[in-house]
Amino acid sequence: MKTIKVYGPGCKRCETAESMVKDAASRLGVDVAVEKITDAKSIAMAGVMSTPGISVDGKLVHAGGLPDAAKLDDWLSA
Amino acid sequence: MTAETHDPLPPRHVTDWAWYAGLPVAAAVWWLLYGQLIPFSEWATSLFPVARDSHTGEAIAFFIYDVPKVLLLLTGIVFITGVLRSWFSPEKTRAILAGKRQIWGYPLAAALGVLTPFCSCSSVPLFIGFVSAGIPLGVTFSFLIAGPMVGPVGLGLLYGLVGWKIATIYLVFGFTIATVAGFVMGRMGLERHLQDWVRDLNAGPVGELPQEQLTFVDRLKIGVEQVREIVGKVWIWVLVGIGIGAAIHGYVPEQIMMQIMGGEAWWSVPAAVAVGVPMYTNAAGVIPIVEALLGKGAALGTTLAFMMSVIALSLPEMIILKQVLTYRLIAIFLAVVAAGILATGFLFNAIL
Numbered sequence: 001m002k003t004i005k006v007y008g009p010g011c012k013r014c015e016t017a018e019s020m021v022k023d024a025a026s027r028l029g030v031d032v033a034v035e036k037i038t039d040a041k042s043i044a045m046a047g048v049m050s051t052p053g054i055s056v057d058g059k060l061v062h063a064g065g066l067p068d069a070a071k072l073d074d075w076l077s078a
Numbered sequence: 079m080t081a082e083t084h085d086p087l088p089p090r091h092v093t094d095w096a097w098y099a100g101l102p103v104a105a106a107v108w109w110l111l112y113g114q115l116i117p118f119s120e121w122a123t124s125l126f127p128v129a130r131d132s133h134t135g136e137a138i139a140f141f142i143y144d145v146p147k148v149l150l151l152l153t154g155i156v157f158i159t160g161v162l163r164s165w166f167s168p169e170k171t172r173a174i175l176a177g178k179r180q181i182w183g184y185p186l187a188a189a190l191g192v193l194t195p196f197c198s199c200s201s202v203p204l205f206i207g208f209v210s211a212g213i214p215l216g217v218t219f220s221f222l223i224a225g226p227m228v229g230p231v232g233l234g235l236l237y238g239l240v241g242w243k244i245a246t247i248y249l250v251f252g253f254t255i256a257t258v259a260g261f262v263m264g265r266m267g268l269e270r271h272l273q274d275w276v277r278d279l280n281a282g283p284v285g286e287l288p289q290e291q292l293t294f295v296d297r298l299k300i301g302v303e304q305v306r307e308i309v310g311k312v313w314i315w316v317l318v319g320i321g322i323g324a325a326i327h328g329y330v331p332e333q334i335m336m337q338i339m340g341g342e343a344w345w346s347v348p349a350a351v352a353v354g355v356p357m358y359t360n361a362a363g364v365i366p367i368v369e370a371l372l373g374k375g376a377a378l379g380t381t382l383a384f385m386m387s388v389i390a391l392s393l394p395e396m397i398i399l400k401q402v403l404t405y406r407l408i409a410i411f412l413a414v415v416a417a418g419i420l421a422t423g424f425l426f427n428a429i430l
Binding site: 007008009010011013040041043044045047048049050051063064065066 | 167168169172195196197199200202203204206207208210275279300303307401402
């Protein structure tokens with residue numbers, strides 16, 4: 001079970017990033033809990049300055065723009 | 079919204095050589111289209127049952143000429159900017175600016191504000207990230223002002239629609255305002271006017287991102303993605319802006335324009351700034367209006383003040399920043415930037 005956090009104040013790209021994570025996880029058959037962090041303070045405390053940011057099991061893997069689909073698969077299946 | 083949202087990256091089966099070949103082809107097509115704008119707009123206008131030199135004819139011609147022109151320019155600028163900005167990131171910029179307490183931290187921050195990719199929706203985490211890393215508040219403001227104020231979209235459109243002289247003036251003064259406003263606010267020692275929780279924030283662990291190695295094709299893809307996102311979002315503002323510009327171009331008599339926005343009326347500059355603040359549009363929407371205003375004899379200083387105010391001072395942006403700044407600090411920010419804009423406006427009305 002992986003805990004994925006998607007950081008973003010709720011702009012459209014952040015929602016897209018969240019659904020990309022969910023889609024990729026269900027396609028790969030990986031069990032994930034996706035949490036969306038929208039609070040500015042929490043986003044900043046996680047070290048994310050450009051949204052959307054993504055962390056996997058507490059480790060920040062991506063910040064700024066939509067993630068690359070192939071890299072997303074790597075993060076989820078690693 | 080639609081299926082498109084879930085397929086954000088260009089198809090993966092497009093191989094690298096197709097990108098290398100596609101780039102010059104796309105550039106050539108762009109160039110050909112751009113060269114046909116006048117013949118096309120004249121032809122299209124002639125299809126309307128109105129006299130070409132009537133008010134309506136003028137307005138239609140302006141609209142039909144400007145829409146494809148602005149969209150072409152916008153696409154080209156956003157693509158090139160997207161590719162160039164792929165070498166920059168807020169994380170790198172923060173590392174460069176951290177500890178720059180010397181005077182040239184301000185112009186450096188303003189320059190990086192233009193080059194660093196960030197959208198207004200992430201300005202709050204970016205602000206906190208900067209301040210918590212020990213970047214002085216004034217330097218952070220220089221960065222945040224320069225980003226929208228002297229953005230490449232505004233400059234490129236200004237160049238294409240109004241000419242290089244005014245584009246250069248705008249660049250120089252926009253950059254100067256961002257630098258000086260940040261410097262002034264830095265001198266005022268405003269740290270105590272941050273929201274309490276921001277001030278108490280420890281320089282938290284800086285998110286260590288693995289450096290993503292991008293190939294040149296990756297960067298081109300980023301450019302295309304930017305075009306899709308930004309042009310897809312602002313085209314409606316472009317149409318509205320050009321519509322207003324066309325109405326001004328076709329129907330507003332020059333005499334009235336000279337009275338309202340001429341250099342004679344001293345109050346026209348503050349009025350232009352006041353009108354600009356609540357207007358929330360982007361550079362792509364406002365520059366066709368600027369084109370029409372200047373064409374009708376509006377004074378340059380007044381028009382520059384209007385444009386800067388619309389682009390750099392916006393109420394929604396202030397509301398977003400309310401999360402981290404107190405009202406007092408927002409008021410100081412508004413006052414300092416507005417003072418710079420007013421000075422620019424008065425200066426140009428006085429010397430021209």
